[in-house]
Amino acid sequence: MTITGIDPKAHDIKTAAAFIELAKADQKVAQATQRIIHAAGSQKRLQGKETKRGWGYEDEWLPFDQALGVVEAMAAQSPVNEHDQMIETYEDAMIAVGTLQNEIEEMEAQYTGWSRFFLVTSSAGHIHRSMHCATCFSSTGYGWLPELSGRTEAEAVEAHGPALCSVCFSSAPIEDTGYKITASRAQELVWSPDRDEKIAQREVRDQAKAEIKAKKAINKLKRDESLAHKVNFLVDKFGQNDTSEAYKYIWNVKGYDNAYDVYSRTIRER
Numbered sequence: 001m002t003i004t005g006i007d008p009k010a011h012d013i014k015t016a017a018a019f020i021e022l023a024k025a026d027q028k029v030a031q032a033t034q035r036i037i038h039a040a041g042s043q044k045r046l047q048g049k050e051t052k053r054g055w056g057y058e059d060e061w062l063p064f065d066q067a068l069g070v071v072e073a074m075a076a077q078s079p080v081n082e083h084d085q086m087i088e089t090y091e092d093a094m095i096a097v098g099t100l101q102n103e104i105e106e107m108e109a110q111y112t113g114w115s116r117f118f119l120v121t122s123s124a125g126h127i128h129r130s131m132h133c134a135t136c137f138s139s140t141g142y143g144w145l146p147e148l149s150g151r152t153e154a155e156a157v158e159a160h161g162p163a164l165c166s167v168c169f170s171s172a173p174i175e176d177t178g179y180k181i182t183a184s185r186a187q188e189l190v191w192s193p194d195r196d197e198k199i200a201q202r203e204v205r206d207q208a209k210a211e212i213k214a215k216k217a218i219n220k221l222k223r224d225e226s227l228a229h230k231v232n233f234l235v236d237k238f239g240q241n242d243t244s245e246a247y248k249y250i251w252n253v254k255g256y257d258n259a260y261d262v263y264s265r266t267i268r269e270r
Helices: 008-040 064-076 082-109 153-163 183-189 195-238 244-252 258-270
Strands: 042-048 057-061 118-120 143-144
Touching: 008 057, 008 064, 008 143, 064 082, 082 143, 118 183, 143 183, 183 195, 195 244, 195 258, 244 258
Parallel strands: none
Antiparallel strands: 042 057, 118 143
8 A cells, every 4th residue: 555545556457447448439439430431421532553552442531520520411411310320429439538538637646656567568578667668669569467556676576577677677687588478478467357257268278278188198199009009919910021911911800000001111121
């Protein structure tokens, strides 16, 4: 707990959840925006060398503000229609974005500077103190680890060792080969409301895969033992010189085809 009585972990988990919801709301705004732009129609169609690709054709769409005006005019012609619904969807999404932004601003205003931890998700990477580490780039993607919020550097190093960025955390150990968490693993580790459920599901899948792999290994061992037994039987029964009698034998005995192949190949290689 901080001196203000705020629990950093609980506070940042709530903030991280709000950021996740904001990303979803932003996506809905983008989708609603594109539907309105396309509903308004294109200004003109570019063809051939006029296109960005230099071939084929592409449409040049109205700016969103103009497209919204066109769709509003369409909606005015009929009180209840798909254009009216498009506008309503866009407005609802914008309200959701504004509400979440205000909520995040209020929570960030309560932030007193306790430690925070961010994991690179766009590529193999380390855990950083902030999203402005000099070892990262403007295109680097991050995920939040709010369950670590408020911990000391010593506690974080003890828990995660070389997974921590040594630039952000000077006491973090450095391995010769460099230790970075893979992007796929990072996507699983970063906080989300259903993270624990996803990890549990992955563990169940991994366990199922391990059991299947173990069963395959056991079955292969059994097949190999059976094959070795049959080959030894052919060697004992027909010797190591003439394979013709062994060949006749396998015609009447089921399951000896592979054994005969190994038996005859072994004799030829002698």
